[in-house]
Amino acid sequence: MIAVIVVTVFLSMIIGAYVVNPLYNAQNAPPPKTGALTMIITSDNWYNNTSGYQAAFFVVENGHIESSSMITVAAHTLLEITIINYDKATDPLLVNNDANVTGTVGDVVYEYNNSLVNASGAGVISPRGEFALTSVPASKISHTFTTNTGLNIPIYPSSTEVAYAYFNTTGLYTWACMCDCGPVAMDHSGWMFGDIQVVSQ
Numbered sequence: 001m002i003a004v005i006v007v008t009v010f011l012s013m014i015i016g017a018y019v020v021n022p023l024y025n026a027q028n029a030p031p032p033k034t035g036a037l038t039m040i041i042t043s044d045n046w047y048n049n050t051s052g053y054q055a056a057f058f059v060v061e062n063g064h065i066e067s068s069s070m071i072t073v074a075a076h077t078l079l080e081i082t083i084i085n086y087d088k089a090t091d092p093l094l095v096n097n098d099a100n101v102t103g104t105v106g107d108v109v110y111e112y113n114n115s116l117v118n119a120s121g122a123g124v125i126s127p128r129g130e131f132a133l134t135s136v137p138a139s140k141i142s143h144t145f146t147t148n149t150g151l152n153i154p155i156y157p158s159s160t161e162v163a164y165a166y167f168n169t170t171g172l173y174t175w176a177c178m179c180d181c182g183p184v185a186m187d188h189s190g191w192m193f194g195d196i197q198v199v200s201q
């Protein structure tokens, strides 16, 4: 008898959870999962006596600076990508189309450096300190963050940029800067290219 009561109570709890608990209500869709990918580009990284200083991407992970040779991101996640570029130099693009922002939410990148935006001819200071850009003038590009999943973010010199993007297919992909920004940096994983691993959440 007690066992019957226990089983009945248990079953009603399970059924009740589905009927009453709003978490099981299809109309209450869960908010999108969010994540962050923060990267720093510096220009004065000593390589050797022959090649001297080279530019490189680094990843900030839990407050630590790490190599960009293997970047891990979660699939099906609204990823806030922040790129802080300390490099003052511009570099020629390898492919002209890479001046356009692609693969981000709204195909825009938010530029947080007003002086550079003004210098490029935009001419207006945003009261929020940011501009949504769909491209960067080819002559004003320092590096790009480009993946073979279709993401392309051109980066101004001495700038901070933020973009939002989703990676929706798990697997191993490649990222690279698509500028001619130094033969050693362009040839070495963790400097101007590397892997990007999309893992399930």
Ligand SMILES: [Cu+2]
Binding pocket: 055, 091, 142, 143, 144, 177, 178, 179, 180, 181, 192
């Ligand atoms: Cu580069």
